[in-house]
Amino acid sequence: xxxxxxxxxxxxxxxxxxxxxxLVLTIGLARFAYTPLLPxxxxxxxxxxxxxxxxAAINYAGYMSGALLAAWIESPAWRQRLYSIAxxxxxxxxxxxxxxxxxxxxxxxxxxxxxxxAAGMLLGSGLVQGWLMRSGHRPELGLYFIGLGLGVAxxxxxxxxxxxxxLDWAAQWQGFALLGLAFLVPAWLWRPPVPPPVVKATAxxxxxxxxMALMVAAYFCAGWGFVINAxxxxxxxxxxxLLAGQGPWAWLLVGLAATPAVFLWDRVARRTGDVGxxxxxFGLQIVGVLLPALLDGLAAAxxxxxxxxxxxxxxxxxxxxLVGRRSPSNPGKAMARLTxxxxxxxxxxxxxxxRMVEAxxxxxxxxxxxxxxxxxxxxxLLAVSRVKA
Numbered sequence: 001x002x003x004x005x006x007x008x009x010x011x012x013x014x015x016x017x018x019x020x021x022x023l024v025l026t027i028g029l030a031r032f033a034y035t036p037l038l039p040x041x042x043x044x045x046x047x048x049x050x051x052x053x054x055x056a057a058i059n060y061a062g063y064m065s066g067a068l069l070a071a072w073i074e075s076p077a078w079r080q081r082l083y084s085i086a087x088x089x090x091x092x093x094x095x096x097x098x099x100x101x102x103x104x105x106x107x108x109x110x111x112x113x114x115x116x117x118a119a120g121m122l123l124g125s126g127l128v129q130g131w132l133m134r135s136g137h138r139p140e141l142g143l144y145f146i147g148l149g150l151g152v153a154x155x156x157x158x159x160x161x162x163x164x165x166x167l168d169w170a171a172q173w174q175g176f177a178l179l180g181l182a183f184l185v186p187a188w189l190w191r192p193p194v195p196p197p198v199v200k201a202t203a204x205x206x207x208x209x210x211x212m213a214l215m216v217a218a219y220f221c222a223g224w225g226f227v228i229n230a231x232x233x234x235x236x237x238x239x240x241x242l243l244a245g246q247g248p249w250a251w252l253l254v255g256l257a258a259t260p261a262v263f264l265w266d267r268v269a270r271r272t273g274d275v276g277x278x279x280x281x282f283g284l285q286i287v288g289v290l291l292p293a294l295l296d297g298l299a300a301a302x303x304x305x306x307x308x309x310x311x312x313x314x315x316x317x318x319x320x321x322l323v324g325r326r327s328p329s330n331p332g333k334a335m336a337r338l339t340x341x342x343x344x345x346x347x348x349x350x351x352x353x354x355r356m357v358e359a360x361x362x363x364x365x366x367x368x369x370x371x372x373x374x375x376x377x378x379x380x381l382l383a384v385s386r387v388k389a
Contacts, residue, residue, distance in 0.1 A: 010190065012137050018190025019128045020147035021183040022087060026120030028151015029183075030090040030113040031059060033176045034097075036159035036251050040169040045101055053354020055103075055110050057347050060227060062114020064343025069115075070122045070336035076195040079123050086119030087187050091180045098173030120147075121316075122336045127192035129324045134195070141324070142266035145317040149258025149309065154179070156252035207326045207334075214384045215323065216341040218278070221377025222315045223345030225285055228353055228370045229254070229308045250305040257309030265314035274322040275385045278315060279378060285311040286374045293367040345373075 034056070041047040047055075073079055093116065096109040128144050158179055162172045207215075269277040288307025291300045320335045327334030353366040 010131075010193070012132070012135065014190040015128055015131055015192055016143055018187050019124055019144045019192070020150065022083075022120050022124050022187040022191075023145070023147025024151040024154055025180050025183045025187055026086055026090045026116045026124075027148060028154050029176050029180045030094050031117050032151050032155040033094065033158070033173070034059070034110070036156055037169055037172055040159075040163075040172070044169045048358075050351075050354040050358050051103065053350040053352075053357075055106055056227070056350035056354075058107050059110035059114045059117075060343055060346030060350070062111035063118045063121075063346060064114070064340060065111075066115040066118025067122060067336045067339040067343050070118060070126075071333055071340065074333070080127060080191070080194045083119050083123040083127060084188070084191060086116040086123075087184055090116040090120075091177050091184060094180060095174050095177035098170035098177075101170075118336075118339070121320075122339055124192075125320055126324065126333070126335055127195070129321065130195050131192040141317045141321040142262035145313055146259055146262045148313050148316065149255050149261065151255070152258055152309065153252060153255030156249075156255055160249075160252070207323070208387070211384060211387045212323075212338075214380050214387060215319070216338055218377045218380035218384065219319055219338050220341035220345045221373050221380065222282070222312075222319070223342035224349045224373040225289065225370055225377075226312050226315075226342075227346040227349045228366065229289070229305075229312065250302055253302055253305045254309035257306045258313040261310040261313050262317055264310075265318055268314075269318055274318050275381055278318050279381050281311045281314040281318070282374055282378045282381065285315070286371050286378075289367050289371045289374065293364045293371075 038047075038052050042049070042052065069082070070079070073082070089112065093109045093112045097106060100106070125141055125144060129141055132138070155176070158176055159172060162175050167175060265277055265281065268280065272280070284307050288304045288311065291304035291307070294300070319338065323334050323338050349370075353363075356366045356369075357363055
């Protein structure tokens, strides 16, 4: 694998495009491919609903472990090194899902996939934002996080295409690994370089404890809303009468809504402020979560997926960019600390939801619980707007 481009040669579009490809690789394929393939694994590989939720929880346990590691590591060289390792590793663990039908192997793959996802989301976003600030560019991450929406779309289109070819669940996992090669090359070549050492006198003031605590709580609630939809969107649609086989369309809609939404949320934030934009995004996501619980039919399910796709990416990009700007000395470390709360939600929510669905035979109770958790997040953000950072 060739080395990354020299610092002097890198342009902003290369750094951003490389980061976008890294997100497609480490999140879109290593993580999001699991969502459209979950019903197929239920039908062909003997994976139960509860075990499907457990695998998602294991994935997020890996993500949280990666966030802990990212929050602990101070060395810029090591942060860039671990980010680089995660890129090819994401391909390996994606292929591993199709190489075995052992739950233990799947669990190991999902855990390491979580580590890779943390590298793409936290180490990668910190490296990219730091490079943008040092290079005199606007330190917004909306364009970078287009990789999340694109990753969803790639996973949905890939699953739909391979299903049309009548490939089974194992072959589809391996197909996603091959597809990932196209994203690995630019992600590797255009990695952000190792940041220079920070001069302590100009490092900047860290956010206040109360402000940070409220943001951590709000981001926990966002994590709960994110993971329920990310894990079960396809299954929710498939479980409704007359909608069998329509699940991948809902997942594709999530990606198509998320991809252009990054531009919108950056512009909304310029007019309303970051917290104001976050409040709008939380409110719309609550509506999207409740639609499939209140109304049956494909239209409600697809509109809920659209609202989820358009809002989750805004919540992630606005929150991480806000916290990163408030901690210019090491934005990736600040993002990682905040993301630990997101990780706690990601571990607990899918496992609990899987049990609730198995017990009741419906996603309705889980959706109402998710809406309530998101409402708590709104309350935390309202408190944030009254507290000094």
